[in-house]
Ligand SMILES: Nc1nc2c(ncn2[C@@H]2O[C@H](COP(=O)(O)OP(=O)(O)OP(=O)(O)O)[C@@H](O)[C@H]2O)c(=O)[nH]1
């Protein structure tokens with residue numbers, strides 16, 4: 551069919567519709583364009599339809615997954631996993647020293663060397679070796695007997711101090727003594743204070759306690775925001791002030807609010823500081839004094855957070871903080887990252903301050919009250 555035939559065909563169509571008009575090539579182009587557009591619109595609609603239908607089908611096809619139950623790893627396993635490095639690199643090696651043999655001078659020397667590396671402190675290592683030598687005079691000591699001896703030695707060193715822990719720092723009971731327990735948390739930079747407070751606030755809230763947290767680290771806005779995230783998650787009430795506000799002022803306001811709310815706990819986060827910075831240590835003492843204007847017994851607890859990786863320097867830190875603030879407890883964090891884990895033993899022995907909590911990771915469940923038997927058992931793989 552040529553163009554002329556098409557024009558004739560259209561002319562006939564016009565005539566039959568009673569249109570008084572002569573068809574020309576322009577009309578032909580116009581009709582062709584309209585036809586082309588109709589084809590495009592038709593294809594577009596046609597293409598879209600199956601897609602709409604497909605989405606509907608896919609939605610229907612989505613299988614109904616059973617609600618996943620998040621398994622919370624029980625604490626004894628968390629602790630054991632957390633201390634895996636300590637066992638692999640230090641404490642577990644004590645077993646291998648024997649390899650079937652009984653204690654002799656060579657093994658004794660190797661034990662001494664390993665224990666120095668474990669950071670329990672030179673005095674305790676000397677005592678332990680002396681006692682072991684004495685014991686070896688009257689009995690044969692193999693790997694099993696040695697492990698038992700080590701457990702008993704460390705347990706007896708620490709048990710009296712550890713018994714000083716007040717259970718209300720980890721167990722809340724609505725029937726327990728009334729009043730607001732004030733806990734001040736201190737330590738060097740990055741030790742894990744804020745994370746620990748977040749975990750503690752969550753634990754206490756879950757037991758039904760009313761918790762107020764004071765963001766006294768006013769040096770960095772990020773520090774306050776970090777604490778806010780934890781508190782929001784825990785459902786704890788947080789007192790915050792503008793960046794640069796006097797930390798003692800925030801501590802005072804936090805306790806005032808906690809008393810007004812009849813909160814069970816008032817936990818105060820403080821800025822990290824080196825124990826060697828006299829002015830910053832003075833500031834902490836002032837924090838403490840200010841709280842006593844509201845409650846002469848406040849703070850009821852002052853906890854020093856110690857990063858387990860710190861090694862022997864941790865003793866120096868603890869001594870200085872203890873001198874300034876009269877510590878009531880130690881919190882060992884990052885035990886999952888340290889191979890030594892013996893530093894804890896040395897500090898308790900020297901300062902006579904108990905370890906109250908142990909942290910083995912960054913999640914809320916990675917903290918628990920320190921239990922000596924459990925700790926030594928996990929460390930020595932008993
Ligand atoms: N692996 C591990 N990491 C931890 C633990 N506790 C805290 N951390 C991490 O250590 C880092 C420092 O923790 P923070 O809680 O901010 O320490 P901080 O003492 O408040 O720090 P400053 O306020 O800056 O002095 C963060 O990345 C934490 O997630 C723990 O037990 N194990």
Ligand SMILES: [Mg+2]
Pocket residue numbers: 743744745767773819820821822
């Ligand atoms: Mg902090």
